[in-house]
Amino acid sequence: MTVIVTERDDSHKSHESVASGVQMWDVHQQGLLVGVFHNESDALRYKEELELGEKQRVAS
Numbered sequence: 001m002t003v004i005v006t007e008r009d010d011s012h013k014s015h016e017s018v019a020s021g022v023q024m025w026d027v028h029q030q031g032l033l034v035g036v037f038h039n040e041s042d043a044l045r046y047k048e049e050l051e052l053g054e055k056q057r058v059a060s
Contacts (some may be wrong), residue, residue, distance in 0.1 A: 001054045004028045005043045008036070 008024035017024070025043035027035035029050055037043040 001051070002030055003047045003050050005040070005047050007040075 004027070006026050006028070008026050010018045013022065013024060023038065023040075025037045025040050026033055027037070027043050027046050027050075034050070035043065035046050037046065
């Protein structure tokens with residue numbers, strides 16, 4: 001399973017978010033968007049949860 005965290009670029013934000021300087025982080029699992037977060041640490045925590053859940057599922 002591939003989980004990737006990337007910072008959302010301005011072309012995928014609202015004009016208000018861009019004007020306010022809001023940062024957003026996307027979490028993609030196997031190419032699909034599965035989460036959007038306002039700070040990187042929350043996005044990375046979610047990534048870890050997804051990876052742990054996958055490891056537990058495979059181990060079962």
